[in-house]
Amino acid sequence: MLKPDVDSLVPHVPFDRRTFLKTALGATFGGGFAAAVLPVSAQTIHTDAEGLDAGEVGFESNGTLIPAYRAQPRSKTNLPVIVVVHEIFGVHEHIADICRRFAKLGYLAVAPDLFVREGDASVYPTIQQIDQNILSKVPDAQLMSDLDATVDWAGQHGGDLKRLGITGFCWGGRVTWLYAEHNPHLKAAVSWYGRVAGPHTQSAPENPLDLAGELQVPVLGLYGRQDTSIPQDTLAQMKQAIAQGPQGGRGSEFVVYDDAGHAFFADYRASYRRADAQNGWTRTLAWFKSHGVA
Template identity: 55%
Template sequence: MPQNLNRRTFIMASLATGFAVATHPVTAQTIKTSSTGLVAGEVKIPVADGTIPAYRAMPASGTSFPVVLVVQEIFGVHEYIQDICRRFAKLGYLAIAPELYARQGDVSKLTNIQEIISKVVSKVPDAQVLSDLDATVAWAAKSKGDVNRLGITGFCWGGRIVWLYAAHNPNLKAGVAWYGRLVGDSTPLQPQYPIDVAASLKAPVLGLYGGKDEGIPLSTVDKMRQALKTAKQPSEIIVYPNAGHGFHADYRPSYQKQAAVDGWKRLLAWFKQHGVGNG
């Protein structure tokens, strides 16, 4: 167990239902994927200092499914992230999204992003997140998952984590990061950003970014592209010029269907190309 992972009280014993309050109202274009033909729902993941809840979806029949870790947005493992797991499961994957804020708090009932960041997200150590993702992989290996075909994808807050995990786990085959921050100020809990680990990636990462993302300037995307030139893995960044932040989030006004659909196709092709599995 990492030295800075002390035993803590687990605030979230189970997953929230529905969409996070801060995301309301949910738009009419929201995609809803049926669980018919799937095993889908909450599971418990043993971690270094207890258990955390996670949402798991996989086909109802079969075994040895390729595994995709789905890393939450800033809003936690709410309905949108759960639906993404079901989308993967419909394609033959075991997709699992662990609640990575379980020790620090339940963001689903908080009303705005500033509150979410100050009360919960700013208190989540990267070391804890990476350890919990490792524990999730170990769980998947015992639960019909083929972790020799392991991929990861994440959105917003989770997009940054994808890059970090690709530098952390030598067994990862591929990652796809959706509009995760690339540069930032080092803190004791978040000591590194993707640009700091670009040269040490252990798996290829596809980055999907919006040209109109006010929180992730194109100048930082350019810096990351330059940093990736020193990487041993063939990573790539795609920028959708007319898309802003959260362009894949179909339940929010930020949704840009053309970019979201193209990004999803690129994700599946990237995973197939790098040995994660189904295309």
């Protein structure tokens, strides 16, 4: 596992060295995959860090140290910013690799550990255990606050917040929708197979569908028609709700890949569909560029 440059990180947050070491070094950043996805596929993509400043950073959010993985072109500033929201597996190697892919294209990409208070999702051997021990305990309001802190950090460390975008995958796709509804200063968002409807709980009192009328940010939603976890009728409802919002449906778009299921972008899993993933990535980059995040 890669070790973070602790000396360069500690000044970013008002915590002592011991607190930072205990928190940040317990995370699986940039050096391994979550236990629930092992063994990983032979087709797993690896992006090197040559020419990049890449690794762990940390910042405060409501009194808690939030570790994050960030990648950006070395010694560059005034960069467009992409916040990358992790899957249910936390900030493991796949998410770090996505950050490096963006950085190679000139972005400051940062992926905060949104589970830091609840535990390390990477150690649980099953998705069910992650859901029970982590996901069910993470309040949506806390997520929005932590993402606000992530954006603030990026703006103080080489990012141009006038060119701000967000993308997320699976669980992070839902969070991406919520943050697009929360932060009108975003230029654009891309949600990869993020559910828009679901149960209402104490931690998740509202879903993206419930808040669609507040959406002022253009969102690209990328979905698989064979994804049984996200019914197509919920996407139809989301389209209708957006159309009734302040933008009248202008700006947001849904792309549904006929033969794809859930997690079709996850190259380290059997669910990966290369052609659809590549098409989605091309659309993602074009979406950000066309909305001023480039």
